[in-house]
Amino acid sequence: MKSVKLALVAVLAAAAPAAAADSALLAKYAAQAPAKGSAERGRTLYSAVHADKQGRDVSCATCHTPDPRQTGQTRAGKPVEPLAPSANPQRFTDEVKVEKWFGRNCGDVLSRACTPQEKADFIAYLLSVK
Amino acid sequence: MQTQYWLRLAAVLLLTLVPAGLILADDDDDDDDDHDEIGLVDRTHGASPRMLVPAGNAAWRTECAACHTLYQPALLPARSWEKMMTGLAEHFGENATLDTRTRVEITGFLVANAAGRSGGRGARIAETIPPAQTPLRITDTMYFKRKHHELSVSVYKRPKIGSPANCMACHPGANAGDFAEDRVKVPR
Numbered sequence: 069m070k071s072v073k074l075a076l077v078a079v080l081a082a083a084a085p086a087a088a089a090d091s092a093l094l095a096k097y098a099a100q101a102p103a104k105g106s107a108e109r110g111r112t113l114y115s116a117v118h119a120d121k122q123g124r125d126v127s128c129a130t131c132h133t134p135d136p137r138q139t140g141q142t143r144a145g146k147p148v149e150p151l152a153p154s155a156n157p158q159r160f161t162d163e164v165k166v167e168k169w170f171g172r173n174c175g176d177v178l179s180r181a182c183t184p185q186e187k188a189d190f191i192a193y194l195l196s197v198k
Numbered sequence: 199m200q201t202q203y204w205l206r207l208a209a210v211l212l213l214t215l216v217p218a219g220l221i222l223a224d225d226d227d228d229d230d231d232d233h234d235e236i237g238l239v240d241r242t243h244g245a246s247p248r249m250l251v252p253a254g255n256a257a258w259r260t261e262c263a264a265c266h267t268l269y270q271p272a273l274l275p276a277r278s279w280e281k282m283m284t285g286l287a288e289h290f291g292e293n294a295t296l297d298t299r300t301r302v303e304i305t306g307f308l309v310a311n312a313a314g315r316s317g318g319r320g321a322r323i324a325e326t327i328p329p330a331q332t333p334l335r336i337t338d339t340m341y342f343k344r345k346h347h348e349l350s351v352s353v354y355k356r357p358k359i360g361s362p363a364n365c366m367a368c369h370p371g372a373n374a375g376d377f378a379e380d381r382v383k384v385p386r
Contacts, residue, residue, distance in 0.1 A: 120291075121291075122291050124291075142265040142266065143265075143291070143292070144265055144266035144267070144360075144361070144363050144364060145266075145359070145360040145361065145363075145364035145367060146263075146264075146265055146266050146267070146364075146366075168297075171293070171295065172292070172293040172294065172295060173293070175287075175293040176292055176293050
């Protein structure tokens with residue numbers, strides 16, 4: 069038993085640094101949420117289509133494309149760098165920036181703020197996209 | 199025989215050079231080397247006469263180029279920028295809100311460099327906007343329409359362009375304020 073536990077700890081210790089930057093923010097949101105971040109719920113959140121305040125159909129995928137590893141584009145035609153950290157390691161490392169964009173984009177897509185659970189799920193999903 | 203040749207030559211030259219002269223006679227080119235195309239003072243004094251080379255403002259560059267071309271302040275009057283910067287929650291159909299400190303800083307920069315505040319072409323842009331109007335869309339201004347009058351509306355619908363708001367699609371130097379006509383490349 070002790071050897072199994074040791075092996076498990078070793079594996080986790082090896083994996084931790086790689087995910088450290090991203091999971092710090094994920095851990096922060098998850099701590100404010102009822103449950104830990106779920107990639108499955110996050111994927112649903114990412115692709116769900118809503119009617120925005122102007123009645124247009126919109127989802128996260130509208131600007132970030134259905135595949136978050138791809139370069140997207142804004143409604144004004146400007147390219148948007150990929151959202152998945154596997155394609156763009158800068159993503160989800162700057163808390164101020166992340167909060168700013170959650171504030172704006174949840175307002176645009178959901179017509180309300182995202183909950184900490186939704187933020188945790190969202191990041192969990194994007195971390196899972198390799 | 200010789201006279202006829204010279205007469206024909208004169209006729210050809212008249213029929214080509216005069217219309218060419220009329221077509222090219224346009225105040226598009228700014229003869230004042232100290233000012234760029236749209237009004238911000240070029241302190242390089244003509245080193246790059248067609249380019250806009252102000253230091254700009256870092257917050258403006260970061261925030262106002264995140265989703266679209268970095269629109270030059272001299273393209274709209276101060277009152278338009280003030281109105282726009284107090285309505286960022288509904289910024290052309292999207293939420294573009296900023297923290298107060300950043301918003302105030304960027305507004306100050308835009309107003310200080312707005313059309314009519316910085317001389318050059320910006321003064322002319324300000325003059326063509328009626329004082330009773332406070333346009334938010336640069337593409338609604340007479341200045342923009344005059345500059346683009348040769349283009350049919352269908353051009354803007356090309357996939358690589360999308361809309362007239364997408365300056366950098368045809369003006370690769372738009373974010374640096376470079377709208378020089380000989381650097382325009384309209385995608386097919």
